[in-house]
Amino acid sequence: MKNEWVYRMSGNLRIRIVGKGLERLLNEFTRRGIYVWNVRREGEHSLTCYMLLRDIRHVRATMRKSGCKLYVLERRGAPFWLKASWKNSGIVVGLVAFMCIVFLLSNMIWRIEIVGANPAVEHTVRQQLKKIGVERGALQFVIPSPETIQRTLINNMDTVTWIGVEWRGTTLYCQVVEKKQPTQTKSNTPQHLVAKKKAVITYMFVEQGQAVVEVNDHVVPGQLLVSGFIGKEGQTEIVPARGQILGETWYKSTVVVPMKTTFYMLTGKKRETHYVRFWSWKVPFFWNHKEQFSTFEKQVDEKTFRFLTWTLPIRYEKVVWREKEIAVREYSYEQAKAVAKQIAREQLQRQLPADAIIQGEKVLHETKENGKVKVEMHYQVIENIATPQPIIQGD
């Protein structure tokens, strides 16, 4: 009687026994420990009952001796149920495969939409995307996050100012802001060339127009350099003045460099934990925790999965801890001075147009106070100082 239910679930049979001496047979069963239940007499020579599947092979000898016949009417319990489900497994497999395919297709890029770019820029954006594996048919959880894509695109392309990348379902949506390239075409409207800043002219090349100043002249901002009026007096003609006027200009910059700096440095050691998130429940499934870092930088990467139009509540999350270390850098006075000079030069170069040349530098002043070195620099720069000024003609 114990665990009857378990016994029965493990597979049982409804059987019919036909023959003479059925009572004797039942007694024999009980003696041999063959468990039968729900015995019902059907007629003088037949009865039905249930028995366990595992007993059926022990019954055979007894049956032969008694001369009765046994018929199986019904098969019940887990083993038969499993057998039946194996028969139907084709449907199950098909269903699972279908779900898998829909899941994969839901997580694919179907379209890359680029807005705000002209065809040429759009083409380069597409090529850049392709280079990092973002193209139609790529799986969303294989490719980098939109933020990363955005950063790489902006860094790799010099024709755009900014690109916004985001997911809209299965579409990757890129909003491009193009750089306004200055039109380098020759302007045909009448113009003068005037000085941009205070300078001493070192070189002049006038393509068109009438030069007003000479080499070694000192000019102030707004001063006329090349006039658009040419020809003799009375017969003047107005032309767009063009040319290259190089002048020596001066820049001053002050840089302060601390002699002792404390900063954090990544040591390159890291530990990672991979989580599967079900709603807000995080389950780590892979990690390499050996040590806990005292100072670290934490980075969380999250990937979501989609099914048709829904975002699944199951996500993948990767957390990386990178070890940080405090590093102290100390400069001697000379070193600090050299660094300051270098910084100053770099700062200046960043602010100058590409074709400008730094001709000379001078240290104007240097002091050391409160552990900091302060350097004041003076630079002589040769650069183009001409800028066009349209001639607006009154009636």
Added chain:
Amino acid sequence: MIGKWKNKMRQWLTNQMELPADVVADLPRITVIGHIHIYIENHRGLLLFTDRELRLLLKNGQLLVKGESFSIKTILPEEILLEGKISQVLYLEE
């Protein structure tokens, strides 16, 4: 002679020590629940089973249960649980 003496001894023990009779004397214990269930312990085998009659062998004699639409719920070497509509329970002396 010895058997008789043994039986008397048993009876005396049951009376004196207030032990249940079925334990000491190897008698059947029969539990009847209304007229739907009958549970018999300490039987000695099945003699006859139809849907209106059940005959069991006991140590001394037989037990006859009559009724309608009988079915054996459980049958073990010494126990039997019968279900149906029970109308009579009879002892048949040998």
